[in-house]
Amino acid sequence: MTIAVFPGSFDPMTLGHVDIVRRALTFVDEVIVGVGANPSKSHMFTPEQRLELAAQSLEGIDGASALAMPGLLVDFCRSVGASVVVKGIRGMGDYAGEEPMALMNRNLSGIETVFVLANPELAHVASSLVKDVARHGGNIKEFVAPGVARAIMHKVTIQENS
Numbered sequence: 001m002t003i004a005v006f007p008g009s010f011d012p013m014t015l016g017h018v019d020i021v022r023r024a025l026t027f028v029d030e031v032i033v034g035v036g037a038n039p040s041k042s043h044m045f046t047p048e049q050r051l052e053l054a055a056q057s058l059e060g061i062d063g064a065s066a067l068a069m070p071g072l073l074v075d076f077c078r079s080v081g082a083s084v085v086v087k088g089i090r091g092m093g094d095y096a097g098e099e100p101m102a103l104m105n106r107n108l109s110g111i112e113t114v115f116v117l118a119n120p121e122l123a124h125v126a127s128s129l130v131k132d133v134a135r136h137g138g139n140i141k142e143f144v145a146p147g148v149a150r151a152i153m154h155k156v157t158i159q160e161n162s
């Protein structure tokens, strides 16, 4: 039984993330999405909301689940019995950021990171861009699960009225 952790801030989860989960499940038995925080980003959603929206996005996918990831990724992997980390790569920009983290995580614990190349049809789908499209009145339904689209629109409306 091979368990992978797919870590991220998921602010919020997009259909690009969901595609990475589905494709990881073709070579591992279980994917646990670890919902952490990225201190260099200011998040639209609280940790609890990001976890809930990730879980909603994964509904109906056998072998996929989402858990809060406090602390170090490598400690989280150990606690859930994961032997591999999975990350999606949309291009060289993602790779540049991911490479040092993968090397650090291997140095800390020996855990390997497997990079899954984004589906070219979804390679432009980033949480930050989806939120920006929504803030400017664009349609985001094709980029995120229906519940996520509603949650983003709700936040955008609150922000507009505050």
Ligand code: PNS
Pocket (backbone or CB within 6 Å): 007, 008, 009, 010, 036, 037, 038, 039, 041, 071, 072, 073, 074, 100, 101, 102, 104, 105
């Ligand atoms: O989606 P993001 O913003 O790229 O996610 C970054 C995240 C949460 C995966 C990263 O910050 C992380 O792994 N945080 C856990 C703390 C940790 O292990 N830090 C050392 C990384 S080498």
